[in-house]
Amino acid sequence: MKNKVVEVKNLVKNYGAKDVQTKALKGIDLVIYQNDFIAVMGPSGSGKTTLLNILSTIDKPSLGAVILDERDITRISNKELSKLRRDKIGFIFQDYNLLDTMTLEDNIALPLSLNGVSAKECMERTKELGSLFGLTDHLKKYPYQLSGGQKQRGAACRALITNPEIIFADEPTGALDSKSGRELLDCLKRINEEGRATILMVTHDSFSASYAKDVYILSDGMIKCRISRGAERKEFYDRIIDVQTSMGGDFLCE
Ligand SMILES: Nc1ncnc2c1ncn2[C@@H]1O[C@H](COP(=O)(O)OP(=O)(O)OP(=O)(O)O)[C@@H](O)[C@H]1O
Numbered sequence: 001m002k003n004k005v006v007e008v009k010n011l012v013k014n015y016g017a018k019d020v021q022t023k024a025l026k027g028i029d030l031v032i033y034q035n036d037f038i039a040v041m042g043p044s045g046s047g048k049t050t051l052l053n054i055l056s057t058i059d060k061p062s063l064g065a066v067i068l069d070e071r072d073i074t075r076i077s078n079k080e081l082s083k084l085r086r087d088k089i090g091f092i093f094q095d096y097n098l099l100d101t102m103t104l105e106d107n108i109a110l111p112l113s114l115n116g117v118s119a120k121e122c123m124e125r126t127k128e129l130g131s132l133f134g135l136t137d138h139l140k141k142y143p144y145q146l147s148g149g150q151k152q153r154g155a156a157c158r159a160l161i162t163n164p165e166i167i168f169a170d171e172p173t174g175a176l177d178s179k180s181g182r183e184l185l186d187c188l189k190r191i192n193e194e195g196r197a198t199i200l201m202v203t204h205d206s207f208s209a210s211y212a213k214d215v216y217i218l219s220d221g222m223i224k225c226r227i228s229r230g231a232e233r234k235e236f237y238d239r240i241i242d243v244q245t246s247m248g249g250d251f252l253c254e
Pocket of ligand 1: 015016022023024042043044045046047048049051
């Protein structure tokens with residue numbers, strides 16, 4: 001039986017006061033199992049960022065629950081939240097968020113060293129992940145000496161280094177050219193297929209989404225449909241495009 005990592009129950013998010021309220025999420029139910037690779041797509045304003053912000057504990061819902069490790073993480077104390085963010089969740093942001101004053105290897109190792117793991121073990125794990133992400137020759141460099149693709153693959157290593165329960169990625173290829181985007185997605189796909197990461201990624205881009213195993217389409221604060229990949233990524237990509245077209249939406253615009 002598959003292990004549940006995150007369970008989202010009837011998530012509702014309203015912004016603003018009653019007379020000028022925006023209903024950004026209108027009751028989202030979603031279960032994320034271990035080793036899932038989910039892409040969330042949808043038109044601008046459909047609630048993707050709101051959902052990701054609540055799942056990743058950056059924002060609180062108006063109603064509903066997000067269960068991780070048998071706890072509703074929307075209702076735990078700030079102290080518990082920091083620990084949860086450090087130990088259980090990895091983040092990949094569109095703009096990398098690496099620290100400029102540290103080498104890539106120190107950036108990658110940072111979450112482990114903050115957890116008191118020995119320098120030797122930090123370096124071993126950093127080297128191993130760095131090699132999986134094609135960064136072996138770049139670990140001693142500072143972020144300004146790296147390409148966008150190298151920085152983002154470094155950010156992915158940093159997200160993975162604590163073996164978190166889940167990785168949340170917010171438009172991880174958004175700032176990358178297509179080749180660098182593909183390299184990052186290939187690495188994420190491989191590490192997911194090796195059973196080493198559960199990933200939820202928000203993206204506007206059908207090509208990026210086709211690297212996931214399942215795509216959820218949000219529309220107007222609700223999950224409209226789920227598309228699951230068969231064997232072939234190319235065929236999955238075509239199906240994602242077909243669903244976009246049939247919904248009359250062009251997710252790539254705006
Ligand atoms: N802080 C806020 N205050 C008020 N309304 C907000 C706020 N943040 C988002 N909204 C509204 O909630 C709805 C969902 O926004 P959200 O940013 O989650 O959509 P999105 O799918 O991520 O859009 P995009 O693809 O353009 O980033 C939109 O109507 C937006 O205007």
